[in-house]
Amino acid sequence: MKDLIRLLRLFKPYQGWMLLGMLLAFVTLMANVLLMAVSGWFITAMAMAGVAGVSMNYFTPAGLIRFAAIARTAGRYGERLVTHEATFRILSELRVWFYQKLEPLAPARLEAYRSGDLLSRIRADIDKLDNVYLRLLVPVVVAMLATLVFVLVLWFYDPLLALVEFTLLMVAGVMVPWLMNRWGASTGQQMVTTAAQMRSALVNDLQGMGELLVYGAADAHAAHIRQLSQDLAAQQQKMSGLQGIAQGALGLCANLAMWGMLLVAIPLVSEGKLLPPQLAMLALFALASFEAVMPLPLAFQTLGETLAAARRIFSLADMPPAVAEPEQPLPVPETLHFAFRDVDFRYQPEGTDVLHNISLDLPPAHKLAIVGATGSGKSTLASLLLRFREPVSGEILLDGQPLQQYHGEVLRQHIAVVSQQTHLFNTTLRENLLLARPDAGQEALDAACQLALIHEFISSQPQGYDTWAGETGVRLSGGQAKRIAIARAVLKNAAVLILDEPTEGLDPETAQQVMANLVVHATAQRQSLLLITHRLHGLEQMDSIHVMDAGCIIESGTHAQLLAAKGHYQQLSVSGKLLVEKIKT
Numbered sequence: 001m002k003d004l005i006r007l008l009r010l011f012k013p014y015q016g017w018m019l020l021g022m023l024l025a026f027v028t029l030m031a032n033v034l035l036m037a038v039s040g041w042f043i044t045a046m047a048m049a050g051v052a053g054v055s056m057n058y059f060t061p062a063g064l065i066r067f068a069a070i071a072r073t074a075g076r077y078g079e080r081l082v083t084h085e086a087t088f089r090i091l092s093e094l095r096v097w098f099y100q101k102l103e104p105l106a107p108a109r110l111e112a113y114r115s116g117d118l119l120s121r122i123r124a125d126i127d128k129l130d131n132v133y134l135r136l137l138v139p140v141v142v143a144m145l146a147t148l149v150f151v152l153v154l155w156f157y158d159p160l161l162a163l164v165e166f167t168l169l170m171v172a173g174v175m176v177p178w179l180m181n182r183w184g185a186s187t188g189q190q191m192v193t194t195a196a197q198m199r200s201a202l203v204n205d206l207q208g209m210g211e212l213l214v215y216g217a218a219d220a221h222a223a224h225i226r227q228l229s230q231d232l233a234a235q236q237q238k239m240s241g242l243q244g245i246a247q248g249a250l251g252l253c254a255n256l257a258m259w260g261m262l263l264v265a266i267p268l269v270s271e272g273k274l275l276p277p278q279l280a281m282l283a284l285f286a287l288a289s290f291e292a293v294m295p296l297p298l299a300f301q302t303l304g305e306t307l308a309a310a311r312r313i314f315s316l317a318d319m320p321p322a323v324a325e326p327e328q329p330l331p332v333p334e335t336l337h338f339a340f341r342d343v344d345f346r347y348q349p350e351g352t353d354v355l356h357n358i359s360l361d362l363p364p365a366h367k368l369a370i371v372g373a374t375g376s377g378k379s380t381l382a383s384l385l386l387r388f389r390e391p392v393s394g395e396i397l398l399d400g401q402p403l404q405q406y407h408g409e410v411l412r413q414h415i416a417v418v419s420q421q422t423h424l425f426n427t428t429l430r431e432n433l434l435l436a437r438p439d440a441g442q443e444a445l446d447a448a449c450q451l452a453l454i455h456e457f458i459s460s461q462p463q464g465y466d467t468w469a470g471e472t473g474v475r476l477s478g479g480q481a482k483r484i485a486i487a488r489a490v491l492k493n494a495a496v497l498i499l500d501e502p503t504e505g506l507d508p509e510t511a512q513q514v515m516a517n518l519v520v521h522a523t524a525q526r527q528s529l530l531l532i533t534h535r536l537h538g539l540e541q542m543d544s545i546h547v548m549d550a551g552c553i554i555e556s557g558t559h560a561q562l563l564a565a566k567g568h569y570q571q572l573s574v575s576g577k578l579l580v581e582k583i584k585t
């Protein structure tokens, strides 16, 4: 119920459309009942007049029938138009609202969710919420109003008629939907979960199809998806069965109501309290009135499904972001001086420290390298600096002020990153590059790509910069994609450039040349450089180097100082050189 009220609050901006849709649905229903009732009266009255050989005014009822028929058709058209317009507006509003809720959760909070699951929530779960207005709110409001009108009309003729109608409407409109809700709720919830699992598994398997084929695991994964699909079909079948029962029950109630009218009204006709044509009118009136409650069983049967979808959406939307933004953020200074002071960090509250007592400085125009074995915490440092996460203890300062006092998004406008997992979008190379600086001209694109040694490749393509990158850059080699990412980061012209293993996937000569170009560029632009790597070429050009091991800085100095110290760095350096030499031979 709480979820339902919360949803209705989100629908508030569209209440005008929603009310208009309800009004049209009500008018359509009334027109239909009027049409049936007047037709019953008219046919009987005409037949009786014919038998008696008397004339009667048939213009008024014929006009009324025409009016009701036109009102029913026009009303139905208008109702469909307005209710669907309202639904689509609501859904698009909900999607934007949900996306805005998701954005601050990325990347830290969303790591636990599979991309297929997120996609499922954004698309299928939000689509399910159209049930709330279209299949729940409109039918319930219309049914309540209509029941009131029907009972009052019948009361006017005889209270017993009203009682019969009311009782059967309650059975059809309250008891049957309540039973459907009881029997259908858990299956509905299972359906949402199974459908989401199936979508997640499908996205996951499609993304990893290459690996599944190489390791011969495709059949096992296909069997899992088949099983989910069979489960879903069984759940859908159960829901359809329930729907059939409900429709049958409603049909029975409608017919019982018609018979009930006849049973009560025939004595009234005999007593002269009702005219014979009114008998046919009341019977058809009662039969048609059940249209008001027809959608209710389905509405309540799918309520469990709808609420399960709402809960899945709210559970994500309510998650607090990993990093809270300040209410009154400080303006980001022109020159950026980052300082880590005794920073400890762990990913899970109950986990072990990934960073331990880290203190370092990244002043403006400084070139700092962080080196260390894989898993030693280098990339985690970058993620803290980007304000994607916050230290558990200690602090990170920007120009002497705690980093929490700056808005993360504004801060990141001053930082460019080449991350380890480069993501290219399924669009042209130009669009992928312009992501960093949408107003960049061709000259700027050429210069950045020349620096990253990718310009020649792009120019050799028939479509040049308009070459399609493919999904996640599949139409490029790993090294080409990496260099596009480097060009993109250079193009941004940010005050700080973070390079996380920027030359991974490049051959040693290209790697050295790209690194040299980046250093020259950073020096010329007075850009700070934070280079994260476990490959040791080009480090002599760095102003300072920190060596990390198991989350701690174990050595610091310049390349020459660290070599002279003959410690960890020197050992890494020797093994690094050996590696390069082996590759060359």
Ligand SMILES: Nc1ncnc2c1ncn2[C@@H]1O[C@H](COP(=O)(O)OP(=O)(O)OP(=O)(O)O)[C@@H](O)[C@H]1O
Pocket: 111, 347, 348, 354, 372, 373, 374, 375, 376, 377, 378, 379, 380, 381, 420, 534
């Ligand atoms: N999102 C995460 N959730 C939980 N633990 C994580 C997460 N990311 C990294 N870790 C853990 O934190 C530690 C440091 O990881 P980090 O990526 O910072 O290392 P790294 O030095 O950059 O390694 P590499 O050179 O392989 O990139 C590792 O033990 C890793 O398993």
